[in-house]
Amino acid sequence: MTPVGRILMSLMDEAGSDLTLPELLCRSAKRELDAVAVGLAVMAPDSTSELVAASDQSAHELEVLQLTLGEGPCVEAFRTGRLVQLAELGAGEQRWPAYSAHLLERGVGAVFAFPLRIGGIRLGALDVYRTRAGALDDDDLSLALHFVDAAVVVLLHLQDPALRDTLGDRRLDDAVDGFTTHPEVHQATGMVSVQAVVSLHDALLLLRAHAYVADRSIIEVARDVVARRIDFR
Template identity: 40%
Template sequence: MTTVLAMLDRNTGQSPGDDRAAAAAAAEALGVDGVTAGIGTGPSGSVLAWGSGAVSAQVDHLQFTLGQGPGTDCAATGLPVLAPDLLAAESRWPAFSPAAGALGVRAVFAFPLSIGAMSVGTMLAHRAVQGPLADGAYTDALSLASAITVVLIERRSVRDGVQDGVVPAGWAAPETYRAQVHQATGMISVQLGVGLAEALVRLRAYSYGQDRPIADVAADVVARKLRFNES
């Protein structure tokens, strides 16, 4: 893990290649298959800002779409959430656990990105094999989360880093940028005369019920192809 922390210390800019290398090294050191980190807390979710891997991005996307999962709970409480066996945790996350299982993910470990008592995001590690983290990996994960927090804060916040809808090159998964989802949430709020939190729940429920990516549904709402007061 010392090597990973040194890589992070050198990469305070926005180099996707360095981010991918550091994320791969971090995953190996923790004994997991992928590690990502996102900035943002609360019901609106986070935006991926560090890491790499298609499965990692899909796990994050599932949590955002369904509004549940270890990372979602971690963001809400500011405390680590460990799910070494997602099948056993299906009662806790009835939609997320089987959906993650379909991706081949059996264990997920979430750690807060914090500055003092303030949580600013979440680091997520996943693995295809169920079981707890190896001895010492929990402490290493906390150290990694602290280092990632410093790197991402130095790169500025996600919101400040976005200009004209373009995601900075250093972000791990540009496809997960969710400005359009938030725009659609606002439109649904107006259409139904409900608050933003309920509008986001309606959007998530529609996406889940139709088995469509939430980004696709949001795009239809923004393009005025779908109106929730007519559906």
């Protein structure tokens, strides 16, 4: 089983509580990455944002604060589409003047924000906060990237009937591998964007909506778009 598959399978083992899968993912990432807090947020190109999940109340407050201020690692990671690493948060930090002061007050020593994306489509960010300063070592960075991939799968496919069925058995690897390796999803998103004259972000939402209504997987719908069996004009 792939690392992403193992993460998702562990989340399903914990499912059934009052916590959502995104919340369980944040809590798991907090434990595995030795973090003090982990937050997951979905954002849109028009700057609207929605906090999806947090590992605990402290993480929730940190996420809401930066979304309110309009500055911080999450905002920057989404805007640039790049990993934001601040391995040492000093008193003189000027990167995010207002937000940095709050991080220092809460004893945060380092913060890392990973963009959630599919190709050129940006979905949001996963934020990892640590009390101790210092960069992520190679093992932690690799693990964090696996959590990022798992977060993308959860966000985009949680309502996908095919994945819902798959999450309950050992075919999880097929669903995860299909999502991360099939270029049809990326290609179809671009085609839908042109056909419907919408942004890539909205094109992906159209693909998801069509898949949900048709009770099919997004990969199946994407293949039909690429094969020109489905047209969004």
